[in-house]
Amino acid sequence: MTEQDLHKAYMHWLIQASGMGGRGFVRTLLAVAAPEELYELAASGRLADKTGKNYEKKAKLLEESARGFDVAGEYERLRGRGIAFVSAGEEAYPRRLAAIPDAPCALYYVGKLPQDDRKSIALIGARNCTEYGRAMARQFAAELAAAGVQIVSGMARGVDGIGQQAALEAGGYSLGVLGCGVDICYPPENRQLYERLIEQGGICAEYPPGIEPRALLFPPRNRIISGMCDGVLVVEAKERSGTLITVDMALEQGREVYALPGRVTDALSAGCNRLIRQGAALIGSPQELLREMGVDGAAPARRQERVPEAGGVRGRVMRLLDYQPRPLEELCRQYGETYGTPLTISELCLELLQLCADGYATQVGGLYAQKG
């Protein structure tokens, strides 16, 4: 084991022994001593005397864990599980992240970490997104990734996961920052994405493996998401949304904030619209964003003609669909008003189902929308 590995091994001991709430304590300790020294002190039971009364309880915990802890062995086991470890100050530690105040003293990761010399953007938004948010997340992530921008997000339901999925599908790189151990897939329904990220992108967390997701772990992880990036793109957010925590962090860290505008009546765009009013850059297309970020994007991909059999009834139905899901009845009435020839509900159902089966439309409960 090299000296550097040994240093990491001690670091791993320190992080996993100090528990989830011990971030501040660990930083304080590291300011005065190296992890090796701390281990020596803890193992010989002298740490608590050194730290003084205020930290006695936490120090005792460290002392307890140091007893009989196989430092090198535990680290080997961690590596054996395919989990990599990088601590602050190392060459491999992401440069952007290192620059933020309160940077994590180490990261656990699987797959690859983002490259420092390529642009990164955090693509974030509501978990309960609308079909519009879904479509935009997919489109932006795909085009940005294709232009070589790294997509960082939290692998959550909704915008986060959809964007990351699209980035990977476009052959780009994406990093998922978790609020639990990297060996735990949360939310569980994103299992496929999780596995694909490991292969094609990366998963990282500041918490040691085995830590279960808990509500209080997520806000601190948001600072890593914004910290890893040059800017943050908010796709959809309500007036009061968890997404805005990340935006606050980004502003503190001096990152750019970009937002997609929405209709003023849409609750899920209210947060974005307010950010724009407060000075966030309004982004109308992936190309605009690429220009803002100073990336030479490819010429805008010609938007695919998404209307099948443009002349037929199916094409007409398709043109009625919107990202906003709408009930059968409304579509039926609008068809009659727009084209002058009424369509029965049965006939409309047939066209819609065919469109859904062919991947042009999507069904949300009893509502139908254009697939993004």
Place this chain on the structure above:
Amino acid sequence: MFSTITSGTICGIRSCMVQVEVDVSQGLPCFQIVGLPGSEVREARERVKVALKNVGIALPPACINVNLSPADIPKSGTMFDLPVAVGIMAALSKLPQEAVKDTLLIGELGLSGELKAVRGVLPIVREAVRHGVKRCILPAENAWEGALVEGADSVGVASLQETIEALAGTDGFVKIRARRKDGCVRTEGSAADKNGAGQSAAEGVRTAAGNAQEDFADMSGQESLKRAAKVAAAGFHNLLIVGTPGSGKTMLARRMPTILPPLSAEEALEVASIYSISGLLRTADGLRYDRPFLSPHHTITGQALVGGGRIPTPGIVSLAHRGVLFLDEMPEFKRETLDILRQPLEDRQVQIARNSGTYVYPADFMLVGAMNPCPCGYYPDMGRCRCTPHEVRRYLRRVSGPILDRMDICVEAYPIAFKEITEHRTGENSTQIREQVMRARERQKARFADTGIRYNADMKAADVDKYCSLGGRERHFMEKMFASMQLSARGYHRVIKVARTIADLEGSERIGEEHLAEAICYRHMEVFQ
């Protein structure tokens, strides 16, 4: 002396004939009733004794024994007062035995000798006619019930005195003879107005057509909802309405009976019998041909739903027999309560076991459920819904899968636009829809002649293959949908059954692609889950 009077009792839903045997003999004075009498039957002794005294018949100091045969069936109810009283008179030779031949007697006595209404007259009279009874002497208030049954004279009497006169053959008594024509009960007899019974029977008739204060034309917009209701009615499919608050779920459900075909004469009697047993048959209604509509509150207990009690009385599901059982706010019902519905939905009847025997009640109803899609009611409108995906899922899971499985048609109700409220575009009214439904029913009747299946909804998997063959194009379409919609085998059969009904509504023997497509659109509850 000994005498026998024909009477009857109710045993669960079944009615059975009871011979009231009375013997008056020398011995220590006593008066006892045997043959598993319930406490109300036993109390008949006191009522009979006093009533007889008050009409001028003093009981001699003799040993009076009354046996209710068959003696192994538990008897309850107050309908034995009259037969016991008349039996004693016959045994004392105050009446000739001939006078009570082929005559059914039922009624509760007051101390003055007046006759009061009892429950369950209709089913008892039906059973009696089957056993060859020619004349029924009933409390005046119940006489119209008896008159609904063909094959016997129904005589309404107001007191014990009148009973004696009627039995003795004195003229001037109302004879209500049943005759059904145009859903009406007519009375015959010279003095129809004499005791009011004839009048109520004639006047109280309410034909189904006269019942439509609620109409589909009242509902503005909601065309897809109305369409789903029409399909459900045509095939007797269970219907689930999912929708935001105030979108007309309850309004639609209340109008379901107005588009269902009226009850046939046999069905109407069947339904009236259940109501008669429950004591819910109101004189003013006459024989009703409209379908029952029951809408229990979600705090209802399991017992109230399927029937309960030591001798069980019919529950809500039986009162909804041949009609509509509407469960508003389905997820608010206790899960166990809803799960109780599984057996009646499958077997179309309810079996209740008690130590006195097993009781079977009919429960062939159409289940209409209404629910919000999530606790706040706006899912999947993400702009307004405040619920987390987890909350939505938990809410929907409160209705158990097996119950949702039996909802053939699931439709969503959306808040209607202002334009639609103000437009006053009146769509089809209930009468028009009912005509279409009845035409679809005719097709089903012809198709399922002599098979025991009545509606498309009754078809089992094997029947679906037999009666709903698909053409090549349609088969190919279903194959594509099966894959893209992730249908289950059960879901597949459900789609075909509903498509069969839609085709029947359209008057087509062939099931077309558009019928299948519409049927698939009615199954998105699975998409939610």
